[in-house]
Amino acid sequence: MDVADVMASLKRKGYAVSYFENAQEAAVYLDDAVHNKTVGFGDSATLTSMGLFEKLCSHNEVFDPQHRPSGLDFIATAKQCLTTEVYLTSVNSLAETGEIVNIDGTGNRVAGALFGHEKVFFVTGTNKLVPTLEDAIWRARNIAAPKNAMRLGLRTPCAQKGDRCYDCSSPDRICNGLLIHFQKMNDIAMEVVLIDENLGF
Secondary structure, rough: OHHHHHHHHHOOOEEEEEEOOOOHHHHHHHHHOOOOOOEEEEOOOOHHHHOHHHHHOOEEEOOOOOOOOOOOOEEEEEEEHHOEEEEOOOOEEEOOOOOOOOOEEEOHHHHHOOOOOOEEEEEEEEHHHHHHHHHHHHHHHHHHHHHHHHHHHOHHHHHHHOOOOOOOOOOOOOEEEEEEEEOOOOOOEEEEEEEOOOOOO
């Protein structure tokens, strides 16, 4: 996979794009880019592994479902994330042709990436890159969703083996909604931060 081709595709679709060789460099960049803002996080293993919550909290008001204030549950915190000036999330897959795919059980991550913020950052490792949109959808369902279900300890067939989507009807089903960004949304700044490391799922 040629990262330069991916970046060119994303730019043609209206995104700003930045590239870093490692997560540490990307974290420094994002820490410098976001100042005195309200910031919302998608429920992201990538962002957590980068220590971004701790970094950004020193000079922003940050809401993250993985770092909930005392007395607030997941849903209440996720709702706060939807009304912030800046939103950071990762992706489940990114096609070389420039499409971004995310799959969600509750809907907070996909909702936050669509509307209402001044800027959205999509932060992703190059392990999420695939050749086509069809490959991106397949990866979201059969790689990202099972691994996230395992991480969350959910009672789904995919979480038991972590191998593929079983299109289940479990109450814990994690893949209820699939979002495809064909191009950048109108009237909102969006940047893809590509990192040449394996990050998240």
